[in-house]
Every structure is written in structure tokens, then in C-alpha cells.
Amino acid sequence: MHVIANRWYALLTSAELQSSRPQGARRLGQDLVFWRNTAGSVRVAMDACPHRGAKVSAGRMVNGCLECPFHGFQFADDGACTFIPPHPDRTISPAMRLDTLPSREEHGFIWVWTGPEAATDAPIPFFDFGDLSCAGSADAIPVRTHYTRAIENQLDYSHLPFVHRRTIGRFVKDVAREQFVETDGDVIRFGPSKDADALIEFIGPNIWRLRTGRAWQFLAFVPVDDDNMLYYTRSYQGVVGVPGLSWLVGRMGRFFNRFIFAEDTAVVESQPAVETRLRMGEMLVPSDGPIIAYRRWREANRTPFPPEKKGRTPTSTQEDVVDKRTS
Numbered sequence: 001m002h003v004i005a006n007r008w009y010a011l012l013t014s015a016e017l018q019s020s021r022p023q024g025a026r027r028l029g030q031d032l033v034f035w036r037n038t039a040g041s042v043r044v045a046m047d048a049c050p051h052r053g054a055k056v057s058a059g060r061m062v063n064g065c066l067e068c069p070f071h072g073f074q075f076a077d078d079g080a081c082t083f084i085p086p087h088p089d090r091t092i093s094p095a096m097r098l099d100t101l102p103s104r105e106e107h108g109f110i111w112v113w114t115g116p117e118a119a120t121d122a123p124i125p126f127f128d129f130g131d132l133s134c135a136g137s138a139d140a141i142p143v144r145t146h147y148t149r150a151i152e153n154q155l156d157y158s159h160l161p162f163v164h165r166r167t168i169g170r171f172v173k174d175v176a177r178e179q180f181v182e183t184d185g186d187v188i189r190f191g192p193s194k195d196a197d198a199l200i201e202f203i204g205p206n207i208w209r210l211r212t213g214r215a216w217q218f219l220a221f222v223p224v225d226d227d228n229m230l231y232y233t234r235s236y237q238g239v240v241g242v243p244g245l246s247w248l249v250g251r252m253g254r255f256f257n258r259f260i261f262a263e264d265t266a267v268v269e270s271q272p273a274v275e276t277r278l279r280m281g282e283m284l285v286p287s288d289g290p291i292i293a294y295r296r297w298r299e300a301n302r303t304p305f306p307p308e309k310k311g312r313t314p315t316s317t318q319e320d321v322v323d324k325r326t327s
């Protein structure tokens, strides 16, 4: 699939990855395996054993190594194979390794770098939620569409009184009012005006926040593949400071979000489930300003994933990968 080049994508929540076992997940159009090394740091690789292609995510952790469930080959946290049970005394070729991807864990998410350039050490852009709490509110909502459709649905003001006419759009009567839209690097902001109380901010490639008073919504738009995406949602609030009550309010926000998202999903899944492009035959109008800004930004930064690797042979024989010098 196509993604935004050289960016960190939020792809999994920290809560989904235990330290005791690997976790497989389809993301960015690939089957990926996520695991933690002995220090608890996250590692991510293509979920395919270099031996004969079994999914290593179905394996287990053995002494800090990821063990393939098929023939028990073990892989260290840099992806290198460290043990081949039928050939314990032979030197293992460096080519026998998992195809790893740069990853980081921040803000309760696991982020993967898209390349093709080397990953940056700079802080991953995120929102400042100050003293607000999101306890109890985290949720995951799958939608059968390309993730760009879901992003655009959240950059769209004029759908509110139609899609959400019984809920959050009930009192929206002013869709003809001009919206403020601003693109600033990877950030798109929009709302009634620059200093409005309700302002939406999207940080490319895949996170979003709606600020309203002391109740803020957060979304991550997770690309599963060309036909599927997943929302990770959180509701932040500063209304209740008592821990148990905060959690309860978070849980209520989660329930409410599911209801609102069901309204969105019904219409978004009725659109063609394709990646959106600046020129794709749709007739955009001025009220689609934030969507046009997103498509422009995307066109300027779009790239295939995974990036092409140089100098790799597509297939190897056992003779290539097991060095017999020590046998």
C-alpha cells in the first residue's frame, strides 16, 4: 500500500503488547510481528520466518529470543537468527534474519517508521493533553475502508447535521459558514476560527484531536491494509479529578464514541474503499477545504510501503544461509 514517507505511524497500543509473548497484527498492508526484548523495549518485524515463511508471531519468547513455531529457529531482538536446532554447531549466516522495521514506544502507542530514509531520533509529534485524563476511555474500532477515507471523514464539518442529525450534529445549523483551515508542515488545523473553542488538529501521518473546553477527543487512524483500517480512540477530560470517577467518565465517553462512530461507519463504508487522491474524479467543493489540504499534503509525501531494499536476493538456498566452515 502507499503511505507517507519517512514518518512514524502509530500502529498498535502499548496495552496490546505483553512482554511474555509476541503479537501478530496486520498493519500498513503487511503481516507484522511485535514483541518485547528482555529490557521491555519494543521490536517489530515482518511476520515471516526467513527459513520457510511461517508466522513467527505464533511462536514464543525463549530467553529473550523470538522462537519460530515451525522448527524452533530463534531470533534476537535485532532480527538475527541465533539458534538453528538441527544445526546447533554451525555458524549462522547473517542473511538468516527477520526483516525488522524501526519502532518506538511513546504516548501509549507503538510507532513504526515508514522510510525509505533512516529513522529519526527526534520526538514523535504528539498532542499536549496537559492534566487531562483518558482513563477508561481507550477503544479500538475497525472500519472496512482505506484509512485515508477515515481521516477525511474526521476533517469534514459539513457532514455533521446529516450523518449525526440525531446526536452531535443536532444543533449544527451553520454549515454554510466559512471555516478556518491552516496547513503547517504535517499539521492541518480547522474550525470556525483560529482561536475558536472547538478546533480540530490533524498531525500527519495518522493522529487527530478535537479540542472543546475540557473534553478532548483523540484518534489514531491505523492503516491495516488497502481495504481496512482501525481507529484507536481516547477521550480526555478534566471535569472529574477523582481516579475511579475519571475512569467511569472515560468509559461513558467510550460508549458514546462507539455510537457516534457507528453513524460515521455506515456512510464511510458506503464510499468506494480506495485510497483518496487529489485527482480521483470526485467533485470537491470549498467546504471540503481541510480534505483538499490533506490530499495536497499527502500527494507531496506519498510512497510505497515497504520501501524497496537494495542488495537483497529474493530467495536463498540452505547452502547460502548455513555457513559450513565450522562443521
Ligand code: FES
Binding pocket: 049, 050, 051, 052, 053, 054, 068, 069, 070, 071, 072, 073
Ligand atoms: S519456518 Fe521458521 S523455523 Fe522453519
Ligand SMILES: [Fe+2]
Binding pocket: 153, 159, 163, 164, 264
Ligand atoms: Fe462524523
